[in-house]
Amino acid sequence: MARSFGRTFQFTIGDTTHQLSLFSEPGLYRAHFGDRQLEVHVQPISDNCILLDIDGHSVTVYLAEEGGRKFICIGGRQFVLEEVRESAGAGVAAQTQAFKTDYALVSPMPGQVVKIQVSEGDVVEKNQTLAIVEAMKMENELKASARARVKKVCAAAGDLVDAGQIIVELEPEE
Amino acid sequence: MDLRKVLVANRGEIAVRVIRACRELGISTVAVYSEADRESLHVQMADHALCIGPPAPLESYLNIEAIVDAAKKSAAQAIHPGYGFLSENTSFAKRCEEEDLVFIGPTSNALALVGDKVASRVTMSKAGIPIIPGMKSKGTDPALFAAEAKKIGYPVLIKASAGGGGKGMVVINSPRELKEAVEASMRVAGGAFGDESVYLEKYLPAPRHVEFQVLADTHGNAVHLFERECSIQRRHQKVVEETPSVALDDRLRTKMGATAVEAIKAAGYTNAGTVEFLLDDDGRFYFLEVNARLQVEHPITELTTGVDLVRQQIAVARGEKLSFSQKDVRRSGHAIECRIYAEDPAKGFMPSSGRVAFLREPGGPGVRHDCGIYSGCQVPVHYDPILSKVIVWGEDREAARKRMLSALSETVILGIQTSIGFLQDVIAHAEFIAGNTHTDFIDKYMMPWKEEADKELLQVILTAAAVDAQGKAGQPGRSSSSSVRQVTPWQTGGGWRVGGQ
Numbered sequence: 001m002a003r004s005f006g007r008t009f010q011f012t013i014g015d016t017t018h019q020l021s022l023f024s025e026p027g028l029y030r031a032h033f034g035d036r037q038l039e040v041h042v043q044p045i046s047d048n049c050i051l052l053d054i055d056g057h058s059v060t061v062y063l064a065e066e067g068g069r070k071f072i073c074i075g076g077r078q079f080v081l082e083e084v085r086e087s088a089g090a091g092v093a094a095q096t097q098a099f100k101t102d103y104a105l106v107s108p109m110p111g112q113v114v115k116i117q118v119s120e121g122d123v124v125e126k127n128q129t130l131a132i133v134e135a136m137k138m139e140n141e142l143k144a145s146a147r148a149r150v151k152k153v154c155a156a157a158g159d160l161v162d163a164g165q166i167i168v169e170l171e172p173e174e
Numbered sequence: 175m176d177l178r179k180v181l182v183a184n185r186g187e188i189a190v191r192v193i194r195a196c197r198e199l200g201i202s203t204v205a206v207y208s209e210a211d212r213e214s215l216h217v218q219m220a221d222h223a224l225c226i227g228p229p230a231p232l233e234s235y236l237n238i239e240a241i242v243d244a245a246k247k248s249a250a251q252a253i254h255p256g257y258g259f260l261s262e263n264t265s266f267a268k269r270c271e272e273e274d275l276v277f278i279g280p281t282s283n284a285l286a287l288v289g290d291k292v293a294s295r296v297t298m299s300k301a302g303i304p305i306i307p308g309m310k311s312k313g314t315d316p317a318l319f320a321a322e323a324k325k326i327g328y329p330v331l332i333k334a335s336a337g338g339g340g341k342g343m344v345v346i347n348s349p350r351e352l353k354e355a356v357e358a359s360m361r362v363a364g365g366a367f368g369d370e371s372v373y374l375e376k377y378l379p380a381p382r383h384v385e386f387q388v389l390a391d392t393h394g395n396a397v398h399l400f401e402r403e404c405s406i407q408r409r410h411q412k413v414v415e416e417t418p419s420v421a422l423d424d425r426l427r428t429k430m431g432a433t434a435v436e437a438i439k440a441a442g443y444t445n446a447g448t449v450e451f452l453l454d455d456d457g458r459f460y461f462l463e464v465n466a467r468l469q470v471e472h473p474i475t476e477l478t479t480g481v482d483l484v485r486q487q488i489a490v491a492r493g494e495k496l497s498f499s500q501k502d503v504r505r506s507g508h509a510i511e512c513r514i515y516a517e518d519p520a521k522g523f524m525p526s527s528g529r530v531a532f533l534r535e536p537g538g539p540g541v542r543h544d545c546g547i548y549s550g551c552q553v554p555v556h557y558d559p560i561l562s563k564v565i566v567w568g569e570d571r572e573a574a575r576k577r578m579l580s581a582l583s584e585t586v587i588l589g590i591q592t593s594i595g596f597l598q599d600v601i602a603h604a605e606f607i608a609g610n611t612h613t614d615f616i617d618k619y620m621m622p623w624k625e626e627a628d629k630e631l632l633q634v635i636l637t638a639a640a641v642d643a644q645g646k647a648g649q650p651g652r653s654s655s656s657s658v659r660q661v662t663p664w665q666t667g668g669g670w671r672v673g674g675q
Contacts, residue, residue, distance in 0.1 A: 136555060138559075
């Protein structure tokens with residue numbers, strides 16, 4: 001007796017979001033991309049490896065989840081995917097991201113603050129360097145994306161910061 | 175002299191490399207590690223291991239007191255410094271000499287000369303060896319730099335006098351960038367080498383970077399082991415190296431090799447070292463610097479000459495004579511090295527740290543993987559982002575190149591961003607195949623770059639991701655990276671086994 005139930009997935013790779021529907025049936029999956037359909041047999045090899053048999057082609061896929069992202073490697077090519085979940089949360093997350101980018105200076109990577117070059121109340125110009133963060137011996141100058149006023153300095157030289165952590169809060173300045 | 179115990183004052187793949195050589199020689203090893211490296215591979219491989227301080231390099235791997243202390247505590251007779259960190263630090267070598275510890279490298283006097291890039295420019299210039307135009311003294315006063323830059327003309331390059339590995343190097347195109355660049359360079363140099371002096375020289379936009387491996391014993395014998403071409407660089411750090419260089423014919427090779435040996439003798443240098451040259455398209459070469467250490471890219475010389483450089487270093491440190499002379503040095507075939515960094519080439523090579531969820535190493539004939547990581551290890555933010563090196567040998571350049579592509583395609587490092595995909599595109603690039611490898615290669619041919627998937631591959635990737643996500647939905651609380659599990663999510667989630675007929 002054939003059972004078939006589908007689920008739609010959205011994944012972001014880089015700046016692009018892709019969509020597919022996956023149907024599970026006994027012994028196989030069907031992946032639908034618009035009007036194209038793939039018939040897939042899955043052979044688990046280990047925790048981090050599966051063999052996909054797709055229309056008679058065998059593909060070895062290495063995969064792991066780390067920090068909420070899926071790392072998928074095929075033929076030495078690694079892709080990092082983030083699943084877009086169909087919930088109110090997604091919209092909020094996107095808004096938070098936009099807020100951070102426009103009105104706060106965030107560290108693009110985990111690292112150590114080398115220098116903060118502004119103080120509260122300073123008016124900064126677009127492209128002005130506000131702070132320097134170092135990771136793995138590489139210095140990164142963090143610059144203002146627009147003219148703004150420094151609302152709060154949230155980190156000090158010597159602090160260890162995570163990727164996405166706010167270093168300087170900004171507010172619009174006309 | 176008899177060496178029974180060596181302390182390895184480094185971390186990552188190079189510490190592992192040195193530990194292996196010691197083991198082969200029946201020498202016991204002492205690893206040192208920072209608090210961030212307690213679980214690192216080199217610590218696991220050594221016979222003894224001692225913590226030398228907090229994660230910050232200045233408090234651990236650059237901490238001379240702590241390392242000398244560790245050597246005494248563990249009764250090590252010698253210290254191998256690896257590359258980077260204290261490998262070219264004169265005070266460290268001197269301190270070892272004072273403490274009767276054998277420093278596996280040149281003497282502190284030779285180090286003082288060649289390790290100081292400005293002093294070695296002066297020495298080489300006096301010995302009639304061509305150098306790049308620029309300062310023959312170092313300083314901290316921006317006015318001094320501005321004056322020299324004006325004299326030789328922009329663009330210019332600021333370099334750390336004690337530097338290496340491109341740290342502290344900044345290209346400056348106009349006078350108004352100068353002050354900030356000098357400051358940044360001094361800060362990086364101070365942090366990385368404990369010496370913030372910098373100097374300025376003419377920036378040559380697209381030379382080739384060709385270096386000669388040399389070996390000198392303490393009895394006055396010196397040989398070179400041919401060249402390595404290291405032109406493929408990003409941020410002045412080498413990414414791909416190969417030997418032989420496509421740019422040298424035998425006449426130029428012989429001339430540069432002889433110059434390298436002369437340079438080493440002029441400096442009174444012993445042990446393994448590398449003489450770096452910049453080479454222009456007219457066959458003119460300029461002395462760049464002596465790297466007074468084992469180089470990251472030493473394996474390609476080992477694969478083509480059959481000489482184990484780390485074992486040679488230890489033999490020289492023991493006071494042995496070189497067992498071969500220049501005429502005995504033969505090379506065969508072609509070797510290429512690709513450095514695997516924890517970084518994202520799609521985002522300006524931004525460093526990537528975190529947990530390596532999974533590692534699969536390449537293998538097969540002629541493939542060597544010098545690796546400092548393992549599945550499940552953490553890559554700390556505090557140190558150089560080098561994870562491992564894939565090195566291949568082939569009968570000729572094309573055989574080696576294809577072998578490299580194959581080896582990279584089977585290398586898997588999941589959980590952090592790496593340069594593996596980018597390196598495949600470098601090695602497969604028509605200009606690389608043609609041998610047009612200059613230091614501007616990456617900017618000119620590779621950027622901007624991102625990992626591209628055609629429609630077919632993209633659909634496979636998305637299918638795999640969906641199958642994985644589906645599996646997890648059926649197995650709440652479990653992840654594909656958990657190491658203990660009875661049933662994989664694909665078996666249950668897909669329903670193709672439990673669903674039955």
